[in-house]
Amino acid sequence: MHTALSELEKEVIDIFVRIAGVLSLPRSVGELYGILFISPEPMCIDDLMRKLNISKGSTSQGLKILRSFGAVNPVYVAGDRRDFFTAEAGLRRIVAGFVNEQIRPQLDNRKDRMARIEKLLGQEEPGRKEFIAERIERLQGWQKRANALLPFALNFIKAE
Amino acid sequence: MHTALSELEKEVIDIFVRIAGVLSLPRSVGELYGILFISPEPMCIDDLMRKLNISKGSTSQGLKILRSFGAVNPVYVAGDRRDFFTAEAGLRRIVAGFVNEQIRPQLDNRKDRMARIEKLLGQEEPGRKEFIAERIERLQGWQKRANALLPFALNFIKAE
DNA sequence: CAGTTTGTTCATTAAATTCTGAACAATCTG
DNA sequence: CAGATTGTTCAGAATTTAATGAACAAACTG
Numbered sequence: 001m002h003t004a005l006s007e008l009e010k011e012v013i014d015i016f017v018r019i020a021g022v023l024s025l026p027r028s029v030g031e032l033y034g035i036l037f038i039s040p041e042p043m044c045i046d047d048l049m050r051k052l053n054i055s056k057g058s059t060s061q062g063l064k065i066l067r068s069f070g071a072v073n074p075v076y077v078a079g080d081r082r083d084f085f086t087a088e089a090g091l092r093r094i095v096a097g098f099v100n101e102q103i104r105p106q107l108d109n110r111k112d113r114m115a116r117i118e119k120l121l122g123q124e125e126p127g128r129k130e131f132i133a134e135r136i137e138r139l140q141g142w143q144k145r146a147n148a149l150l151p152f153a154l155n156f157i158k159a160e
Numbered sequence: 161m162h163t164a165l166s167e168l169e170k171e172v173i174d175i176f177v178r179i180a181g182v183l184s185l186p187r188s189v190g191e192l193y194g195i196l197f198i199s200p201e202p203m204c205i206d207d208l209m210r211k212l213n214i215s216k217g218s219t220s221q222g223l224k225i226l227r228s229f230g231a232v233n234p235v236y237v238a239g240d241r242r243d244f245f246t247a248e249a250g251l252r253r254i255v256a257g258f259v260n261e262q263i264r265p266q267l268d269n270r271k272d273r274m275a276r277i278e279k280l281l282g283q284e285e286p287g288r289k290e291f292i293a294e295r296i297e298r299l300q301g302w303q304k305r306a307n308a309l310l311p312f313a314l315n316f317i318k319a320e
Numbered sequence: 321c322a323g324t325t326t327g328t329t330c331a332t333t334a335a336a337t338t339c340t341g342a343a344c345a346a347t348c349t350g
Numbered sequence: 351c352a353g354a355t356t357g358t359t360c361a362g363a364a365t366t367t368a369a370t371g372a373a374c375a376a377a378c379t380g
Contacts (some may be wrong), residue, residue, distance in 0.1 A: 006280075007280050008277060008280040008281065008283075008284065008292070011273060011276060011277045011280065012277065012295075012296075012299075014273070015270075015273065015299070018266075021184070022184070024181070024182070024184070026337080026338055026339085027338075027339095028338080028339075037295060037299075038292055038295050038296075040287075040288055040291040040292070044356095045356080045357070046356090054339075054340090055339060055340045055341065056340085056341075056357080056358090057339070057340055057341065057342095057358080057359080057360085058338080058339055058340075059357095060357060060358055060359085061338095061339090061358085061359085063357095064358085081347085081348065081349095081355070081356070082355085082356065082357090083356085083357075089295070089298060091302055091305075106178075110175075113171060113174070113175065116171060117168060117171045117172065120166075120167050120168040120171065121168065123168075124168065127200075128200055131200040132168070132198060132200070135172075135197060135198055135249070136172075138249060139172075139175070139197075142251055145251075145316070145317060148316075149313060149316050152316070153309060153313065156305070156308075156309050156312070157305060186367080186368055186369085187368075187369095188368075188369075204326095205326080205327070206326090214369075214370090215369060215370045215371065216327080216328090216370085216371075217328080217329080217330085217369070217370055217371065217372095218368080218369055218370075219327095220327060220328055220329085221328085221329090221368095221369090223327095224328085241325070241326070241377085241378065241379095242325085242326065242327090243326085243327075
């Protein structure tokens with residue numbers, strides 16, 4: 001079957017496909033969220049594959065990703081055994097979920113890395129050491145500022 | 161030749177390779193900026209290819225990208241005909257350049273797209289129209305907020 | 321100006337990413 | 351419980367993206 005997408009649906013999906021690109025998420029994840037976002041009714045895997053013309057694997061995998069940061073909500077549909085979903089439309093919630101799942105894990109890494117770099121700096125030969133120390137300090141400054149920006153940006157998205 | 165990278169150099173480059181990934185820039189761009197960032201001396205294409213063990217094409221192309229948003233500064237080296245570069249270490253300047261080159265151009269697109277979507281909304285059948293209108297309004301709200309955040313974030317990076 | 325040196329471009333190759341679909345496991349149904 | 355339905359997983363295919371290196375153009379050199 002091929003319940004073709006309307007022009008409007010295509011436009012909206014296109015927006016979310018681009019956003020997915022920026023966030024380094026697969027195209028199909030953008031498509032899935034996009035179609036759910038403008039669909040008044042909850043949709044199940046079957047609906048989604050047919051509507052978007054993507055495979056069952058992509059659909060299942062894509063929904064898994066969307067669920068992982070709360071971009072999609074499971075919905076009970078009476079008399080149907082299948083799982084239905086709607087798009088979570090609260091930006092705050094999605095962003096929080098995304099940050100916690102995809103961003104936060106990497107921040108720990110960075111601290112370790114920085115510690116290791118500082119240690120290596122000690123072994124550097126005198127000539128270069130001075131310059132390199134300055135650069136590493138600078139890098140730490142950037143990191144600190146980025147870390148400070150994050151909660152602020154989150155707070156910025158306070159409205160629903 | 162293979163003037164192997166030191167442990168410290170590898171660690172620092174690794175940081176910038178990750179950053180490149182987040183920004184959807186090629187790995188080699190991160191490598192190039194990373195080695196320049198940690199090198200006291202300006203470097204030319206030849207130095208860079210040897211040090212990073214990447215091709216001349218990648219090096220030239222990568223420097224072109226870095227120059228395009230001012231992440232790299234050309235430096236005159238007496239008695240050498242080749243082009244030398246150092247890393248621009250002012251975060252403010254790099255971010256401003258990046259935003260202007262890679263972000264701003266896309267913002268115009270979005271406006272057009274939104275206009276088109278609003279137009280398509282008019283043709284929607286009464287039942288769905290109400291819901292979809294709400295969603296599109298929401299989308300516009302997000303967009304507006306993102307646009308407001310941008311200059312604020314830029315200002316946040318005011319120190320050198 | 322003939323011969324180098326240097327940087328860029330771009331068609332091809334290589335690598336990384338995403339999608340597919342069949343096999344499977346889990347759950348329901350009569 | 352036999353059969354059907356539903357969702358997940360993952361090896362392989364398809365697609366996308368980045369790297370390579372040879373051909374080229376531009377600028378220098380003697």
